[in-house]
């Protein structure tokens with residue numbers, strides 16, 4: 001099953017209620033929410049109060065991607081705000097095991113992300129406690145960048161490892177996903193896709209999501 005998680009980073013921030021409702025109507029599976037602190041990445045977006053404010057506008061799962069220096073300190077805030085899936089970075093300063101444990105204790109799905117320069121084997125010690133791994137296919141910080149093909153080999157290695165251990169691990173890819181790159185990632189073993197510009201620049205979001213889904217199914 002393919003999950004499409006539109007990233008609201010590319011949306012009209014002055015009208016988030018309408019944006020969320022439009023993505024829901026267009027057939028999104030999850031809503032991808034990019035949280036940036038201006039420290040871990042050179043950009044600042046939004047925090048837990050905004051997540052809380054948009055929570056009543058859809059029943060879709062909130063897929064919160066934390067690109068922040070100390071995710072552990074903010075896990076309680078994002079849990080309370082209504083996050084269903086919480087992704088944080090292995091390259092952050094928080095203790096990885098403790099952060100995974102805090103997310104799971106709060107009843108959310110725990111997910112670990114790696115930047116393009118981090119080898120995929122770095123997530124292996126945590127796989128048994130994770131619901132998902134997010135492989136960045138661009139440098140985190142901004143939407144609209146080009147897809148880096150080096151992520152494909154990471155996806156293949158990770159899928160093989162999860163199969164070997166018989167883990168029902170979700171593999172998400174984030175950055176530069178369009179109809180061509182989604183097909184490459186899905187063939188490599190990814191099943192979940194954060195998509196910004198491809199959906200937001202389309203005149204018809206529903207058609208854009210359908211086309212991505214079809215492309216992923218090969």
Ligand code: DX5
Pocket residue numbers: 007009010032034065138139140141142143144145174175176177194195196197198
């Ligand atoms: C980048 C964010 C992405 C971004 C994707 O740091 O994590 O989720 O919004 O945008 P596109 O699909 O435009 O690359």
Ligand code: ZN
Pocket residue numbers: 007032033034065174194
């Ligand atoms: Zn993201």
